[in-house]
Amino acid sequence: MRKQLLISKINTFLFAVILLQVIFTIQVTAQNSIVSRSGFTAGFSEASSSPNRKVWTSVGELFTGSGQETNAGISAGFFTSGSFLSDELRLTALLEGFYNIQRNAMISDSIMVSLKSMSAMGFSTVDSSKGILDSTGFGIFHFPRANQSIKYFLTIKHRNSIETWSDSIFNFAGGKLSFNFSDSISRAYGGNLKQVGSRFCIYTGDVNQDGFVDFTDLTMIDNDAYNFSTGYLQTDLTGDNFIDFTDLSLCDNNAYNFVGVRKPGQKFVEPLRRLLKEHNSIK
Numbered sequence: 001m002r003k004q005l006l007i008s009k010i011n012t013f014l015f016a017v018i019l020l021q022v023i024f025t026i027q028v029t030a031q032n033s034i035v036s037r038s039g040f041t042a043g044f045s046e047a048s049s050s051p052n053r054k055v056w057t058s059v060g061e062l063f064t065g066s067g068q069e070t071n072a073g074i075s076a077g078f079f080t081s082g083s084f085l086s087d088e089l090r091l092t093a094l095l096e097g098f099y100n101i102q103r104n105a106m107i108s109d110s111i112m113v114s115l116k117s118m119s120a121m122g123f124s125t126v127d128s129s130k131g132i133l134d135s136t137g138f139g140i141f142h143f144p145r146a147n148q149s150i151k152y153f154l155t156i157k158h159r160n161s162i163e164t165w166s167d168s169i170f171n172f173a174g175g176k177l178s179f180n181f182s183d184s185i186s187r188a189y190g191g192n193l194k195q196v197g198s199r200f201c202i203y204t205g206d207v208n209q210d211g212f213v214d215f216t217d218l219t220m221i222d223n224d225a226y227n228f229s230t231g232y233l234q235t236d237l238t239g240d241n242f243i244d245f246t247d248l249s250l251c252d253n254n255a256y257n258f259v260g261v262r263k264p265g266q267k268f269v270e271p272l273r274r275l276l277k278e279h280n281s282i283k
């Protein structure tokens with residue numbers, strides 16, 4: 001009887017231990033999911049360190065609060081508390097081909113927005129954020145690496161659109177910035193927007209993403225149209241998942257007009273390219 005009681009107590013103890021382990025694992029998992037230091041090492045300062053524990057202090061815009069990194073040998077540790085302060089861009093941009101003038105709406109698609117800073121060496125990408133533009137062309141993008149006191153150019157990249165730069169440099173005052181590429185041609189650097197009705201769209205047609213709309217892009221669309229290709233493809237300029245004459249026509253029009261990237265420091269690239277094309281066609 002006493003032996004059975006002892007076994008029962010041992011089982012209860014073991015059950016409690018297992019339960020505690022489960023709870024601990026869940027808590028650790030939940031804590032880890034709060035903030036990961038991985039990829040955000042710049043700007044963190046180490047307050048103290050021991051073989052299995054590191055304490056990190058707050059680092060202004062990137063991170064607030066403090067946390068500890070376990071497993072000292074692992075470079076990508078986890079914070080147990082705190083949160084990132086991420087600057088927020090509220091962006092409106094319309095994609096030519098995806099935009100329907102009758103409905104004044106566009107087919108939603110993902111884009112990449114980057115922040116470019118200037119230096120004596122040229123431009124560098126400070127941070128990039130991938131997100132979705134909805135049917136109104138609106139999307140929210142976050143930049144944990146942005147510095148609120150520095151002004152950046154904004155650039156948009158999309159699977160088959162011309163990379164488009166903002167007309168000027170901007171900063172995230174109070175962590176927020178709103179920008180609208182669609183209400184004026186002057187929003188884009190060099191006025192590099194296509195007017196559609198009363199709105200302005202990001203030029204389409206750069207299928208191979210080399211910064212120009214030209215014969216190479218046309219050939220890629222032509223091949224997919226010839227093969228009746230369907231689906232989420234680079235060559236689908238209208239976003240309807242079909243590759244056909246409409247896509248070809250949009251690309252042809254922009255290739256004819258020598259549409260290409262316009263960005264600071266490239267003033268003479270377009271005229272030079274145009275001259276080269278004319279020269280080659282005469283030969």
Ligand SMILES: [Ca+2]
Nearest residue numbers: 206208210212
């Ligand atoms: Ca191209």
Ligand SMILES: [Ca+2]
Nearest residue numbers: 236238240242
């Ligand atoms: Ca299409």
